[in-house]
Structure formats: C-alpha cells, structure tokens
Amino acid sequence: xxxxxxxxxxxxxxxxxxxxxxxxxxxxxxxxxxxxxxxxxxxxxxxxxxxxxxxxxxxxxxxxxxxxxxxxxxxxxxxxxxxxxxxxxxxxxxxxxxxxxxxxxxxxxxx
Amino acid sequence: xxxxxxxxxxxxxxxxxxxxxxxxxxxxxxxxxxxxxxxxxxxxxxxxxxxxxxxxxxxxxxxxxxxxxxxxxxxxxxxxxxxxxxxxxxxxxxxxxxxxxxxxxxxxxxxxxxx
Numbered sequence: 490x491x492x493x494x495x496x497x498x499x500x501x502x503x504x505x506x507x508x509x510x511x512x513x514x515x516x517x518x519x520x521x522x523x524x525x526x527x528x529x530x531x532x533x534x535x536x537x538x539x540x541x542x543x544x545x546x547x548x549x550x551x552x553x554x555x556x557x558x559x560x561x562x563x564x565x566x567x568x569x570x571x572x573x574x575x576x577x578x579x580x581x582x583x584x585x586x587x588x589x590x591x592x593x594x595x596x597x598x599x600x
Numbered sequence: 601x602x603x604x605x606x607x608x609x610x611x612x613x614x615x616x617x618x619x620x621x622x623x624x625x626x627x628x629x630x631x632x633x634x635x636x637x638x639x640x641x642x643x644x645x646x647x648x649x650x651x652x653x654x655x656x657x658x659x660x661x662x663x664x665x666x667x668x669x670x671x672x673x674x675x676x677x678x679x680x681x682x683x684x685x686x687x688x689x690x691x692x693x694x695x696x697x698x699x700x701x702x703x704x705x706x707x708x709x710x711x712x713x714x715x
Contacts, residue, residue, distance in 0.1 A: 587656060588704050
C-alpha cells in the first residue's frame with residue numbers, strides 16, 4: 490500500500506480555518522486521495538476525496554499539490570464538533586480496495 | 601441520507617460464548633466490510649465481502665470468525681468462541697464500489713465486551 494504521512498496532532502481555535510496536511514510522495518497515477526475522520530466514540534466518516542483537481546463539498550475542501558505528492562484537507566471554519574482524528578488514505582481506483590487506516594491526525598479545537 | 605446501521609450498540613458476553621453482530625448496509629452497495637478497534641488503538645480491517653463471498657481477510661480474521669449475508673439486506677459477523685481479547689468496537693461498512701463511487705460508509709459500531 491502507498492504510504493501517507495500526517496502529523497500526530499494539531500490544534501485550532503474555534504471558528505478559524507484548519508489546514509490538515511498529508512504527504513504521499515509514493516502516490517501512483519491511479520491512486521485517489523481519500524480523507525476520513527473519526528469523532529470520539531463514533532465510527533469513521535467519509536469526508537472527501539480527489540484525484541488531481543481541488544475538490545469542495547459541504548464538509549471540507551481538498552487541495553492537491555500539482556505533483557500530487559501532498560494534499561491538504563481544509564476545514565473552513567472549525568467547530569467543536571470537528572474535533573476528531575483525521576485520516577488521509579490512498580485508494581487505488583483500479584478496482585476493489587479496503588480502507589486501511591493509519592494513526593491519522595488528532596485535531597483539537599479550542600473554544 | 602442512507603446510512604449503515606448496526607445492532608446491538610453494546611453487547612456483553614461471557615468468554616467462550618458465540619456472538620453475532622448485525623449490520624444493515626446501504627441498500628445499493630456492493631461491497632461490505634467489518635473492522636474492529638480495540639480501545640485506544642487504530643481501526644483494523646477484518647474482512648471484506650463481495651458477490652456473496654469473502655474477497656479479502658486479515659490475519660485477525662481466523663477460524664473463529666465468519667461472515668454471512670443471509671437475506672440480501674443483513675450482513676453479520678459471528679465470533680464462535682469469544683476471548684477476552686475480542687473486546688473491541690466492531691464497525692461495519694459498505695461501499696458502492698462502482699466507478700467513481702469508492703468511498704466507504706461506516707456504522708456507529710457495536711461495542712463488544714467479553715468478560
């Protein structure tokens with residue numbers, strides 16, 4: 490599996506933007522970049538995914554570097570409910586693949 | 601919005617007993633999964649299921665575990681003879697799997713406590 494590297498933890502003030510980085514220098518051309526999060530005591534939750542272009546949805550934005558070796562999940566306005574562990578995962582578009590979780594980034598949101 | 605539902609939310613069982621964890625995946629999804637998360641640890645893959653058979657399983661998924669999709673809507677995980685170390689949160693997930701629809705949707709989990 491292609492590997493991703495994320496900081497273990499980050500802090501953000503409530504109502505400020507948060508930029509969660511992910512490095513994936515060994516990404517292959519068919520790998521999608523997926524982000525999931527896990528709120529305390531809940532199951533993982535899909536956030537967003539992309540291939541080459543930046544993506545937006547109601548939860549977040551995903552900015553992908555031009556060389557695709559890194560990406561950034563952007564929460565435009567952090568709320569206390571966004572405190573969670575965020576996982577950056579590479580997913581091969583060429584067929585079935587399970588989601589493999591690493592240790593992710595634990596985001597703390599400060600009121 | 602469609603969601604994956606799991607029952608029960610919490611199950612306590614005695615060591616050596618059989619347990620069945622139940623899941624109702626999203627109705628038009630093709631791939632089904634079970635994961636577990638021991639307290640304080642990361643989410644671990646157990647098994648995936650497609651076209652009425654196991655497509656992949658991890659080393660954790662030994663002969664004590666089995667999965668079944670008995671009626672086209674439910675997806676179950678059975679542990680035949682539970683051990684103390686089986687205590688964990690168990691998450692069911694499903695994904696559409698068709699082109700461009702690769703994201704997985706997870707249930708809220710069943711907390712299994714083996715005493």
